[in-house]
Amino acid sequence: MNHPAPPVAARRPFAAELVDKLREAFGNRFSTSEAVRVHHGRDESRYDPQLPDAVVFASSTEDVLAAVKLCAQYGAPIIPYGSGSSLEGHLLAVEGGVSIDLSGMNRVLSINAEDLTATVEPGISRKQLNESLRDTGLFFPIDPGADASIGGMSATRASGTNAVRYGTMRENVLGLTAVLADGRVIKTGTRARKSSAGYDLTRLFVGSEGTLGVITEITVRLYPQPEAVSAAVCAFHSMADAVRAVIETIQTGVPIARVEFIDSLAVRAINRHSNLTLREAPTLFFEFHGTAASVEEQAQQVQEIAAHNGGEGFEWATRPEERSRLWNARHNAYFAMLQLQPGCRAVTTDVCVPISRLAECVIETEADLKTSPLLCPIVGHVGDGNFHVLMLLDPGKPEEIEEAERLNRRIVERALAMDGTCTGEHGVGLHKMDFLAEEHGADAVDTMRAIKHALDPHNLMNPGKIFAWTA
Numbered sequence: 001m002n003h004p005a006p007p008v009a010a011r012r013p014f015a016a017e018l019v020d021k022l023r024e025a026f027g028n029r030f031s032t033s034e035a036v037r038v039h040h041g042r043d044e045s046r047y048d049p050q051l052p053d054a055v056v057f058a059s060s061t062e063d064v065l066a067a068v069k070l071c072a073q074y075g076a077p078i079i080p081y082g083s084g085s086s087l088e089g090h091l092l093a094v095e096g097g098v099s100i101d102l103s104g105m106n107r108v109l110s111i112n113a114e115d116l117t118a119t120v121e122p123g124i125s126r127k128q129l130n131e132s133l134r135d136t137g138l139f140f141p142i143d144p145g146a147d148a149s150i151g152g153m154s155a156t157r158a159s160g161t162n163a164v165r166y167g168t169m170r171e172n173v174l175g176l177t178a179v180l181a182d183g184r185v186i187k188t189g190t191r192a193r194k195s196s197a198g199y200d201l202t203r204l205f206v207g208s209e210g211t212l213g214v215i216t217e218i219t220v221r222l223y224p225q226p227e228a229v230s231a232a233v234c235a236f237h238s239m240a241d242a243v244r245a246v247i248e249t250i251q252t253g254v255p256i257a258r259v260e261f262i263d264s265l266a267v268r269a270i271n272r273h274s275n276l277t278l279r280e281a282p283t284l285f286f287e288f289h290g291t292a293a294s295v296e297e298q299a300q301q302v303q304e305i306a307a308h309n310g311g312e313g314f315e316w317a318t319r320p321e322e323r324s325r326l327w328n329a330r331h332n333a334y335f336a337m338l339q340l341q342p343g344c345r346a347v348t349t350d351v352c353v354p355i356s357r358l359a360e361c362v363i364e365t366e367a368d369l370k371t372s373p374l375l376c377p378i379v380g381h382v383g384d385g386n387f388h389v390l391m392l393l394d395p396g397k398p399e400e401i402e403e404a405e406r407l408n409r410r411i412v413e414r415a416l417a418m419d420g421t422c423t424g425e426h427g428v429g430l431h432k433m434d435f436l437a438e439e440h441g442a443d444a445v446d447t448m449r450a451i452k453h454a455l456d457p458h459n460l461m462n463p464g465k466i467f468a469w470t471a
């Protein structure tokens with residue numbers, strides 16, 4: 001254990017009386033056991049766990065409200081917990097407090113097929129939601145690599161491989177219910193497709209990382225299953241050629257559903273992990289959605305663009321099982337890459353730049369990584385200008401952590417200089433806090449702080465995340 005998160009603030013005292021009251025209210029849905037607290041005090045980041053003092057397993061908005069009111073009464077921090085797949089230290093209980101586990105709130109409350117919406121509880125995972133939609137001919141497209149909860153995905157403003165066509169959680173959450181720190185329960189948005197009624201509180205909560213309130217219901221957009229789907233894989237001589245093919249595809253206006261970049265090292269990792277035999281070269285995975293004719297036309301256009309940029313061996317995967325093998329391999333890429341170096345941990349970057357600067361950004365990043373002793377595979381949702389470098393490090397070697405953080409800083413600074421962002425989809429958590437003012441300016445961060453003060457004046461909701469609290 002030698003990866004402590006940067007110190008943010010001291011742990012707050014935790015009242016024994018609060019333990020008694022929570023136990024009385026929640027019975028066996030309350031725990032102070034070390035194993036349960038360790039599970040809830042960590043995420044998928046490189047940081048060591050920081051344990052909450054207790055964990056409540058909520059079953060309803062009323063449960064969340066009861067837990068929040070008790071915590072507020074005793075000044076205890078509250079950390080909403082979805083499925084624990086976040087990557088930036090979001091769930092570490094840096095000031096102690098109570099983790100509210102929402103995974104038991106996993107019901108679909110309604111599906112409105114005519115309006116293409118569903119209202120769900122926050123703990124339902126993206127796969128569970130799609131399973132529930134199976135007979136409706138509809139689907140929910142946002143697909144982070146992990147089977148994350150819709151609440152967690154809303155709270156981190158997540159996206160995934162489909163965002164280039166269907167948008168991110170920002171575009172796909174229509175409204176939500178949230179429990180605020182003072183015990184008010186608010187509903188934001190409606191099921192209407194658009195609204196000009198006042199400040200957009202839905203979008204304020206989407207991406208708020210548990211720092212403004214606990215989301216207990218979410219209304220999301222759904223989409224009809226496309227009539228035809230086909231996927232393809234194409235290898236390139238260089239990362240720059242692959243990225244140029246993507247940029248040309250986007251700029252030509254081909255309504256591609258997915259386009260993912262995987263560098264040679266990442267291809268090696270997924271070949272090993274998922275038993276594939278892809279050529280170890282910079283590679284693009286594509287998917288096309290539409291009518292049979294439009295899919296054919298899109299694929300033809302993209303194949304020509306790929307060939308024009310030196311793409312070779314454009315291979316089709318038209319059968320559903322071939323396609324899911326490919327996309328499962330892509331979704332498992334993170335764990336596959338970790339296995340390149342047994343026992344390692346990873347620092348993951350998540351920059352996103354305007355598509356016109358993507359080639360420049362990845363070429364400079366690749367050159368930088370070549371000078372590093374660390375293994376650094378690259379994958380990316382490149383259709384959005386978003387890519388991830390996984391910097392694999394030996395947890396016993398402080399110099400490797402330092403090197404990974406040095407590379408991370410250079411990658412972020414390069415993206416910011418190109419009018420990009422330090423995080424396209426993973427969020428800020430603890431790890432990106434230093435970059436927020438650089439990205440938005442001090443006044444913009446102060447405006448965020450003012451909102452936090454207005455909604456959570458005692459800093460109870462997931463304290464120590466996104467930006468430092470100032471009284």
Ligand SMILES: Cc1cc2nc3c(=O)[nH]c(=O)nc-3n(C[C@H](O)[C@H](O)[C@H](O)COP(=O)(O)OP(=O)(O)OC[C@H]3O[C@@H](n4cnc5c(N)ncnc54)[C@H](O)[C@@H]3O)c2cc1C
Pocket residue numbers: 043044079080081082083084085086087090091102122143144145146148149150151152153154155156157158159160161209210211213214215216331334335425426462
């Ligand atoms: C293998 C792998 C691949 C990934 N791929 C992607 C990807 O492609 N795209 C992407 O965007 N992310 C990706 N991620 C990151 C992660 O899956 C997302 O950040 C996801 O949205 C987190 O959801 P979760 O349910 O696990 O949330 P958690 O990790 O449980 O929580 C994340 C944050 O949200 C808050 N939160 C959770 N639930 C609520 C709630 N109901 N109300 C208020 N706040 C809440 C928490 O307090 C915390 O701050 C990946 C992670 C892994 C491990």
